Amino acid sequence: MMATAENGSRIWYQSFTDPAVDAPYFDRLTRRVQGLAGPGFSIDVHGMQPGDRHLHRLSEMRCSVQAVRNAVAAQEQGYEAFVVGHFQEPGLFEARAAVDIPVIGLGEATMLHACSLGRKIALVTISPVFVAFHEEQIARHGLQHRVVAVRAVESQVADYNRAFTDPETYQRLKQDFSRQSAPLLELGVDVVIPAGGYPMLLFARERSFTIGGAMVLDGLPVTVLAAEVAARLKHLNGTGTSRTPGFALPSAAALQEFVQSP
Structure with a gap:
């Protein structure tokens, strides 16, 4: 029997980072996400070893398999819901087809909520490498007419880890983010999404963060809620989840084969 929120409902938040290698981020993410839990809910944040560290499709694919197994x-x-806490959310559809609990994607949930806040949405990601990934993601969710642009800052994971405690690095990243966002305003963009857990967590300190009137949306609370x-x-x-053929649950044999495969 599913536990109710009153009895204590647990949510599994799956980060694609290594808790040891990415400790400055992972520890802050855990505190942030757990602090967002509503009454009757608790959130356990899980990482991966190794994490998604090579900015490449092969790393994304490897991590997606681990995410689905998790x-x-x-x-x-006995968790009540599973969160794919990686904005590109590889493995999201496969996870939905593997389990009967809700599976929420950080990117999808954020973009869908952004559609309720403005007419045109844009993403600003942490590396040019991810621009093509996000463009494919937007098409996969059928949001091409709402999420109209993707731009990127030139940054490294180390920059964000340093920016959590160094005001100068923080201001530089914020200025870079704002600089990339400025041309989006000329396109009529109403909502700008920092496309990634790192920039979302970093800019969470900014309340009602806007650039030229456009809302900068923090997807972490959106996704948890x-x-x-x-x-x-x-x-x-x-x-x-609809159990039409696209998301039909696997047979016991198919599930066992997937979970036990190398």
């Missing part, structure tokens, strides 16, 4: 583990351990809503709806009336 979604299966989360369901077996989306997971809570999905868990509540699942308990309330059984609302869940």
Whole structure:
């Protein structure tokens, strides 16, 4: 029987970072995400070893397999929802087809909420490498007419880790982000999304953050609350992933083969 929020509902938040290698970020992410939990909910933040560290499709694919296996583990351990806490969210659809608990993607949840805040949305990612990834992601979610542009700052993970405690580095990254966002305003963009956990966490200190009137949307609370809503709806009336052929649950044999494969 599914636990209700009143009895204590657990959410598994899956980061694609290594808790040891990326400790400055992972520790702050854990405190931030756990602090967003509503009454009756608790959130466990999990990482990966190794994390997604090579800015390449092969790393994304490797991590996506681990994420789906962890979604299966989360369901077996009684979690009420699973969050793919990587903006590109590789493995999102596969995880939804693997488990019967809600699976929420950081990128999808943020972009969908942005659609309720403005007419045109844009992403600013942490590296030019990810621009093509996000353009494919936007098309996968059918949001091409709402998410109209993707830009990138030239940054490294080390820059964000340093910016958490160094005001000068923080201001430089904020200025770089604002500089990349400025041309988006000429396109009529209403909402700018920092496309990644690192910039979202970094800019969380800015309340009502805007650039030229455009809202800069922090997707972390959006995604946590989306997971809570999905868990509540699942308990309330059984609302869940459609089980038409595209998201049909696997047979026991197919699931076992996937989980046990090297």
